[in-house]
Amino acid sequence: MIHFENVGLRYGMGPEILRDMTFDIPKRSFQFLTGPSGAGKTTLLRLLFMSLHPTRGIIRMFGRDLSQIPRSELPMLRRRVGIVFQDFRLLEHLTTYENVALPLRVRGKEESSYRNDVIELLKWVGLGERINVLPPVLSGGEKQRAAIARALMDRPEILLADEPTGNVDPPMARRLLNLFLELNRLGTAVVIATHDLALMDQVDARRMILTEGRLDLYE
Amino acid sequence: MNELSRPEAARAAKSKKRATEQQAPQQPQQTPRRAEMRVRPTAPILPPSNIQGNALMVVIAIMAFLACLTLGAVSMVRATAASWQSQISREITIQIKPEEGLDMDAALKKARDLALTFVGTREGTIMDDGATARLLEPWLGAGLNLDDLPVPRLVIITIDEQNPPDFAAMRDLLKTEIPQAFLDDHRTWVDRLVSMAHTTVLIGTGILVLVFTAMILTVIFATRGALSGNRHIVEVLHFVGAESSFVASEFQKHFLKISIKGSAAGGALAAALFALANIWQANSLATPESDQAMALFGTFTIGITGYAGIFATMIVIALLTTLTARFTVMRTIDEIDLIRSDPARSDGLPAS
Numbered sequence: 307m308i309h310f311e312n313v314g315l316r317y318g319m320g321p322e323i324l325r326d327m328t329f330d331i332p333k334r335s336f337q338f339l340t341g342p343s344g345a346g347k348t349t350l351l352r353l354l355f356m357s358l359h360p361t362r363g364i365i366r367m368f369g370r371d372l373s374q375i376p377r378s379e380l381p382m383l384r385r386r387v388g389i390v391f392q393d394f395r396l397l398e399h400l401t402t403y404e405n406v407a408l409p410l411r412v413r414g415k416e417e418s419s420y421r422n423d424v425i426e427l428l429k430w431v432g433l434g435e436r437i438n439v440l441p442p443v444l445s446g447g448e449k450q451r452a453a454i455a456r457a458l459m460d461r462p463e464i465l466l467a468d469e470p471t472g473n474v475d476p477p478m479a480r481r482l483l484n485l486f487l488e489l490n491r492l493g494t495a496v497v498i499a500t501h502d503l504a505l506m507d508q509v510d511a512r513r514m515i516l517t518e519g520r521l522d523l524y525e
Numbered sequence: 526m527n528e529l530s531r532p533e534a535a536r537a538a539k540s541k542k543r544a545t546e547q548q549a550p551q552q553p554q555q556t557p558r559r560a561e562m563r564v565r566p567t568a569p570i571l572p573p574s575n576i577q578g579n580a581l582m583v584v585i586a587i588m589a590f591l592a593c594l595t596l597g598a599v600s601m602v603r604a605t606a607a608s609w610q611s612q613i614s615r616e617i618t619i620q621i622k623p624e625e626g627l628d629m630d631a632a633l634k635k636a637r638d639l640a641l642t643f644v645g646t647r648e649g650t651i652m653d654d655g656a657t658a659r660l661l662e663p664w665l666g667a668g669l670n671l672d673d674l675p676v677p678r679l680v681i682i683t684i685d686e687q688n689p690p691d692f693a694a695m696r697d698l699l700k701t702e703i704p705q706a707f708l709d710d711h712r713t714w715v716d717r718l719v720s721m722a723h724t725t726v727l728i729g730t731g732i733l734v735l736v737f738t739a740m741i742l743t744v745i746f747a748t749r750g751a752l753s754g755n756r757h758i759v760e761v762l763h764f765v766g767a768e769s770s771f772v773a774s775e776f777q778k779h780f781l782k783i784s785i786k787g788s789a790a791g792g793a794l795a796a797a798l799f800a801l802a803n804i805w806q807a808n809s810l811a812t813p814e815s816d817q818a819m820a821l822f823g824t825f826t827i828g829i830t831g832y833a834g835i836f837a838t839m840i841v842i843a844l845l846t847t848l849t850a851r852f853t854v855m856r857t858i859d860e861i862d863l864i865r866s867d868p869a870r871s872d873g874l875p876a877s
Binding site: 355414 | 564762866
């Protein structure tokens, strides 16, 4: 589904943050992306989300060479990727329902056509009672689940999660992990960027370890 | 293709919980059943309070007011100039200078008769002694005896404006028959008035262009400010797969609302000002102030066309504002996209 070949990236004239990255992310796979702070996890996630172009190397997304795709087509490809951030990035003036429905709204769909789906998804992530609540009122775990629901709303083929358990307590981290596993069982490839070893130890999954810009894979 | 679907996902999560007794996400069955979950009407993606809307609305109102005022003033001056022009070009004057041995009365009659032989003339009036004396009264005083002074005399010929006579031929004929006669077709005055009207329109257009330019620049700054203030929203929209055109249309909606309110306020104020000036003029007829104003500006009536012009200006301002906002957002989003995706330029963006 995603293929990186000798990908390198440097910011400005600085040193290479990522070096010689060659790996695949197969369909329906589950992997952790880990490494010390500043190792380049977020940068790699941005590359996977097509939000950043590599300085060198080839990235193939869904069978297409990224360098050959016009910029105007990128939003359409990004819609096949869901992304969750550690800081949630929920819009504070929109309710949980409106935040989760945002991906469908930007696709120009009528609210009546997706209302039930959004409510159903919110119930699935355990926010059925928090539909009309604004994010400032939600707890950290609730915000993270709302962010996950938003990333899942348009049924992405791959979910990228950047430190999704960074702002929640261990029990909530376990619940979120179960949610990701459930999602993966239903067919979505999942990449979780984390440096939480306890979380990774709970699942026997592929590990992608970033150290000083280099990537090691442990199947 | 992903096989995830919401009801399936919910069912799968439920069965998973039963099977493993893991701490799964809250299930729909665990919450009280409701016939229908109610949600509030969907809020706009851009919160109105985030945009410096009120200040921009006032600026647009002022610009609209100035534009409508200029338009109204130009249309008023044009109407007055047209009215003067029409009055002047409805008549021509034959002036006969006195000369030793010239029978003035006979020359006046002859000049009138000669002029009336031309197609396009309607009637001729010889300005009699009394009328001529009244004409000269401001300069020479009352009780003037015209026989004592070599005063030129006038014949006024009314002409058909639509089908004017051949002035050159008439001038030649008069010159031949009565050498002391001089035909004044008021062309000089008409030309001056036309030129004045054109200049007024040109100045008005210039002012309108300046007002519109200032407004466009203000909107560009306001849009960039709004984009900057709502950068987090733009980023979220980017991450949920929004296209630039969608983001632009969200901003466009906001600016359309602001510009409609602003231009309506400014246009209504200008229209009200003209209406009030008209009422004041109607109520103070024959007073020195009103006479002065009327002499300078004519009547303060802009008519249906003027009010339609004000309405059109309001629409143009609303459209200009909206289009400017759209193009500015599209361009800025493209710039943001470019900077965001280029690692060599990422210093301009917060890490994400």
